[in-house]
Amino acid sequence: MARYVVRIRSPKPAAEAFAFMADLRNFARWDPGVEEVHQVQGDGGGPDSVFDVAVKGIRGAITLRYHTTTYMEPERVVARARTARLTSLDTITVEPDGAGSIVTYDAVLELNGVLGMADPLLNLAFKRIGGRAAAGLVPALDGQRVETPVTAS
Numbered sequence: 529m530a531r532y533v534v535r536i537r538s539p540k541p542a543a544e545a546f547a548f549m550a551d552l553r554n555f556a557r558w559d560p561g562v563e564e565v566h567q568v569q570g571d572g573g574g575p576d577s578v579f580d581v582a583v584k585g586i587r588g589a590i591t592l593r594y595h596t597t598t599y600m601e602p603e604r605v606v607a608r609a610r611t612a613r614l615t616s617l618d619t620i621t622v623e624p625d626g627a628g629s630i631v632t633y634d635a636v637l638e639l640n641g642v643l644g645m646a647d648p649l650l651n652l653a654f655k656r657i658g659g660r661a662a663a664g665l666v667p668a669l670d671g672q673r674v675e676t677p678v679t680a681s
Contacts (some may be wrong), residue, residue: 530637534662535630542629545669546602546622547572548612549631552579552594558664575599581609592616593671614639633662635652 538545548554550573555562563582570577577596578645582589592609594616599605602622609616619634 531635531658532661533632533634534665535632535674536662536665536669536671537625537630537671537674538630539628540669540671541627542622543602545629545631546605546620548669549576549620549633549678550574550596550599550601550605552577552581552607554668555581558668559589559661560664561661566661567592570596573599573601574604594618610640628671628676631665631671633665634671635661 541546544565551567552573556565561584563584565582565605566580568578568580573596575596577599579590579594580592581594584590590611592611594607594609597608598608598619604622605620615638616637618640619632619636621632621634622633623630662673665671
């Protein structure tokens with residue numbers, strides 16, 4: 529299992545930050561590993577939203593179909609994609625922080641079946657990929673990275 533977690537303090541109110549993050553079409557705006565996103569069900573973020581997310585792969589783009597599995601507006605959304613080779617689970621939480629918010633993006637990528645033996649190698653690559661995504665998320669939220677847990681103020 530490969531995991532990448534980033535926390536961003538944003539001046540955006542929690543409801544605004546949540547709406548931006550829950551609409552997976554915005555992934556292409558901040559994650560350089562995402563080529564394009566098409567919504568196949570729903571309109572923006574929502575409990576029944578489904579998105580096709582084309583991500584850069586070694587041999588070209590790979591499309592992952594993300595289903596929103598948890599939608600608790602304005603604080604938590606979980607989207608999951610599963611193919612024969614891998615499972616991706618993205619959990620986004622948003623906490624109020626004064627007039628702004630703290631956004632936590634927690635991505636888990638796991639190789640399925642016998643491929644799971646390569647998870648340690650995947651973890652190394654995913655740290656680089658996650659770092660680039662985090663670098664894009666900071667300006668998208670007009671925020672700054674938070675390295676340690678923060679309590680709402």
